[in-house]
Amino acid sequence: MIAQGTAPALKYTAQNDAAEAIHVENLHKRFGELHVLKGVSLSARDGEVIAIIGGSGSGKSTLLRCINCLENPTSGIVRVNGEEIRMKADSHGHTVPADRKQIERIRSKLGMVFQNFNLWSHMTLIENVIEVPVHVLGVKRDVAIAEAEKLLARVGLAEKRDVYPAYLSGGQQQRAAIARALAINPRVMLFDEPTSALDPELIGEVLKVIGDLAREGRTMVLVTHEMKFAREVATHVVYLYNGLVEEEGPPEQIFGAPKSERLKQFLRNVG
Amino acid sequence: MARPACYIIGAASTRKSRGHKLSDVLATIFGASSLELLSFQPPNGRGLSLLHGLANSVGIAFGSFGVGLVIGIGGAYGKLYGGPVVRDLLEVYTTVVRAVPELVLILLLYFAGTDLINQLLTALGHAAIDINGVVAGIGVLGVVQGAYSTEVLRGAILGIPQGQIEAARAYGMPPGLLLRRITLPAMLPFAIPGLANLWLIATKDTALLAIVGVNELTQTTRTAAGATKAYFTFFMAADALYLVLTLVSNVVIGRVERWARRGMPSIAGSH
Numbered sequence: 221m222i223a224q225g226t227a228p229a230l231k232y233t234a235q236n237d238a239a240e241a242i243h244v245e246n247l248h249k250r251f252g253e254l255h256v257l258k259g260v261s262l263s264a265r266d267g268e269v270i271a272i273i274g275g276s277g278s279g280k281s282t283l284l285r286c287i288n289c290l291e292n293p294t295s296g297i298v299r300v301n302g303e304e305i306r307m308k309a310d311s312h313g314h315t316v317p318a319d320r321k322q323i324e325r326i327r328s329k330l331g332m333v334f335q336n337f338n339l340w341s342h343m344t345l346i347e348n349v350i351e352v353p354v355h356v357l358g359v360k361r362d363v364a365i366a367e368a369e370k371l372l373a374r375v376g377l378a379e380k381r382d383v384y385p386a387y388l389s390g391g392q393q394q395r396a397a398i399a400r401a402l403a404i405n406p407r408v409m410l411f412d413e414p415t416s417a418l419d420p421e422l423i424g425e426v427l428k429v430i431g432d433l434a435r436e437g438r439t440m441v442l443v444t445h446e447m448k449f450a451r452e453v454a455t456h457v458v459y460l461y462n463g464l465v466e467e468e469g470p471p472e473q474i475f476g477a478p479k480s481e482r483l484k485q486f487l488r489n490v491g
Numbered sequence: 492m493a494r495p496a497c498y499i500i501g502a503a504s505t506r507k508s509r510g511h512k513l514s515d516v517l518a519t520i521f522g523a524s525s526l527e528l529l530s531f532q533p534p535n536g537r538g539l540s541l542l543h544g545l546a547n548s549v550g551i552a553f554g555s556f557g558v559g560l561v562i563g564i565g566g567a568y569g570k571l572y573g574g575p576v577v578r579d580l581l582e583v584y585t586t587v588v589r590a591v592p593e594l595v596l597i598l599l600l601y602f603a604g605t606d607l608i609n610q611l612l613t614a615l616g617h618a619a620i621d622i623n624g625v626v627a628g629i630g631v632l633g634v635v636q637g638a639y640s641t642e643v644l645r646g647a648i649l650g651i652p653q654g655q656i657e658a659a660r661a662y663g664m665p666p667g668l669l670l671r672r673i674t675l676p677a678m679l680p681f682a683i684p685g686l687a688n689l690w691l692i693a694t695k696d697t698a699l700l701a702i703v704g705v706n707e708l709t710q711t712t713r714t715a716a717g718a719t720k721a722y723f724t725f726f727m728a729a730d731a732l733y734l735v736l737t738l739v740s741n742v743v744i745g746r747v748e749r750w751a752r753r754g755m756p757s758i759a760g761s762h
Contacts, residue, residue, distance in 0.1 A: 288661055320665070328663030338654035341754040342676045352662040355672055384754035404662065 238265040240302065241408045241439045242287060247296035249282050256282045258463040259296070262441075264408060264456075269440045271450035271471070274460035275486060280443045281335075283460065284412050287441065288330045289323050292316050300326045301407055328356055331401030335413040337393040339385040345372060345396045346381040349403045357404060364403070371399040375429050391422030398429055409433065411442040447490055451475045459483050528719050529728055537715040541725070544711030545732050548697040551628040551707060556693045558633025560686075563640025568670070570645050581641065588638035594699055600631040601703045624705035632696055636689060643685035648674060650681035679751040687744045694736055708732060 242264040249257040256279045264270045272280045285291040287298060289305060292315050298305045305326065306318040317323040339348050349368035353359040359367075372378050375395035385393050394414060401409055414430065415423045427449050434440060434453040444450050450457060450471065457474040459467045459482075467480040478484050530536030566585070569577045588596065605627060609619040651674065659673045698709040708729055716725040 290657060290661055324663040324665055326663075327661055330661070332658070332661040334654060334658060334661075336652075336654050338652070338658035340655055340658070340673060340677065341652070342679075342751075343754070351672065352664070355668055356663050386754055386756050 238267055240265050241268075241300070242441065243297070243299040243302075244283070244287065245297040245299075247283065247286055247298065248294045249279070249286060249291060250294045256463055257286070257293070257296075260460070260463070260465055262458060262465075264439055264441055266439050267437045268455045269434045269438075269442065269453050271454035271457045272441065272443045272460060273445075273447065273450060273457060273474075273486075274466075275489075277462075278460040279463045280460050281412055284410055284441060284443050287410060288327050288332060289317055290332075301329060324356075328352070328404060329407040331404055331406030331409045333394070333397050333401050333409065333411045333414050335416050337385070337390070337397045337417070339393055339397055339400070341385055344382045344384055345377060345388075345399075348385070348396060349400050352400070353403050368399070368403055371402050372396070374402075375399045376425075389422060390418045391425045394418065394422075394426045395429055398426075398433075402433075408439045408441060411440065411444070413443050413445065416445060445490065447475065447487065459486065461486075528715070528721050528724060537711075537719070537725075540711050540715060541708065541728060541732065544706060544708035545736070547625055547705070548694065548707040548709075549736065551625055551632060551697045551700065551705070552690070552693040554625075554629035555632030555636050555696075556690050558629060559636025559640040559689065559693070562633065562637025563644045564670075564675070566637060566641030567644035567648055570641065571648060585638045585641050588635055589642075593635055593696060594702065596635055597631050597699050597703060600634060601627055601700075604631065624700070624703075625707075627703075628697065628700045628705045628707070632693060632700070635696070636693055639689055639692075640686070643689065644678065644682055646685070647678035647682035651677045676751075680748075680755060683744070683748045683751050687740075687748075690744070691737060691740060694740065695733065 240263055242262065244260065244262040247257050247260045247262075248255070260279070260283055262270065262272075262283070272283060274280045282291055286293045287300065289298075292307070294315055303322075303326065306322060307315045308318040310316045339345075340351065343351060346365065346368050349371060350359075350361065350364040353364040353367070354361050369378065369381065372381055375398055377392060377396055377399065380388065380392065380396075385396065388396070398414075411430065415426050418426060423446070427446065430440075430442070431449070431453050442450070442454070452471075454471050457468060457471050458465055459474060459478075459480070461480075461482050467474065467478060467483045474483070475487065478487060527535060529538045529541070531538040531542075566581050569581050573581070591599075605622045608622065613619055655673060655677055656669070659669045664672070697705075697707045700707055701710040701713060704710065712725045712729040716722045719725070
């Protein structure tokens with residue numbers, strides 16, 4: 221599926237002096253009494269592929285969703301593209317974005333791919349892909365359509381352009397969702413367990429698309445349960461346990477020579 | 492027994508002998524003299540005034556349904572996403588309007604409402620105005636429709652898979668665009684059955700306005716029937732017009748529903 225020989229050579233294209241696309245510092249998130257994130261820091265430089273792994277309830281999806289404020293962090297710093305998301309306390313004492321326009325601007329640079337695809341059911345695939353470029357980013361419709369056709373062809377769905385999502389398999393829907401994310405020409409792509417809702421035989425086609433994007437140097441933050449895949453495409457792996465970073469490092473170290481007992485245990489369980 | 496009647500009407504209207512085949516049949520049922528009352532020839536024929544009444548009824552139904560939709564969209568949004576004060580106010584509105592008989596509401600809003608407007612106008616130094624019955628009818632029924640629409644649309648919005656709303660937020664859609672491009676079209680399939688009911692109720696609720704003297708179909712029918720004593724003829728004619736309105740509505744509703752459900756596979760056996 222993924223050419224083992226070529227991966228390492230491309231994996232280290234990210235330079236240490238590359239600009240920091242995402243910077244998360246001492247992030248906390250509480251849901252009422254539940255303290256989900258207890259001070260997590262994370263950094264993604266241009267060209268890096270950050271894989272976040274961890275058990276159920278470790279906070280990995282919450283961490284990803286805090287980056288584009290689908291969940292509002294309780295405290296901590298999130299910088300996207302060097303721009304810090306300004307937060308304020310609302311009348312109930314919850315932390316909310318201080319500036320809606322800023323959040324919308326930042327979000328339109330982050331291409332999010334969801335576990336359940338979340339394609340818009342009343343739009344055909346091509347309409348799904350051009351929706352944000354045309355209506356949020358102000359791209360001309362014909363330009364957006366031409367671009368969207370290329371992207372759909374790229375994920376192998378050119379002939380499905382006028383089909384509604386409900387008529388497609390999960391793997392096809394997820395590939396269309398990736399095309400939708402690519403259409404905004406995102407600075408960073410965020411993947412929230414992109415293969416967890418798929419039948420086993422459909423996982424491969426989606427991982428292939430994501431793997432191709434990783435190898436061409438797309439900056440990505442990827443929450444995943446696919447350890448083999450994370451090892452192949454990630455430049456940096458973060459293992460979360462109980463709302464904290466338990467161990468992080470290059471994939472060779474995390475998967476080949478884990479230090480933490482909990483990580484060893486986790487890898488034994490998922491392996 | 493009926494045959495002579497046919498010949499009588501045939502003789503009475505030799506000047507326009509074409510197109511009377513149906514009238515011949517109807518005349519056997521209703522009697523010749525009363526059927527002539529439905530013709531479009533004044534002074535005896537009152538067909539035109541019935542059609543005028545129908546036009547007013549349709550206009551009021553359209554207007555009140557539209558006003559109800561606008562109130563309903565705002566109401567549903569307020570109930571789902573508004574602050575505590577907004578939610579409580581809307582709860583009072585929907586509860587009171589749905590608790591009080593419509594006839595009572597119509598009497599109350601029509602007389603008290605127009606009186607209030609005129610008192611306001613005189614207080615502001617303007618002359619009192621004579622409020623058009625059709626406009627007042629639209630206002631009164633619109634308030635009633637709005638309460639029911641609020642609940643229909645609230646339910647429909649809750650029926651949208653939340654991931655579709657989340658995806659729109661994740662791509663930086665501002666609230667107004669999200670409402671227009673995602674929420675409204677995505678909730679439509681869930682709202683159509685309830686809204687279709689409301690539309691048909693609106694067409695028939697216009698009849699209640701006869702009580703306050705609005706010149707809609709029931710009122711014109713009552714006037715015509717009272718003046719000619721041909722009650723059966725006129726009320727059967729009005730019934731037929733209401734039935735035609737419903738049948739035409741059903742065709743339109745069917746088309747709208749097929750369009751709204753375009754992204755959803757049809758349920759097996761439904762087509």
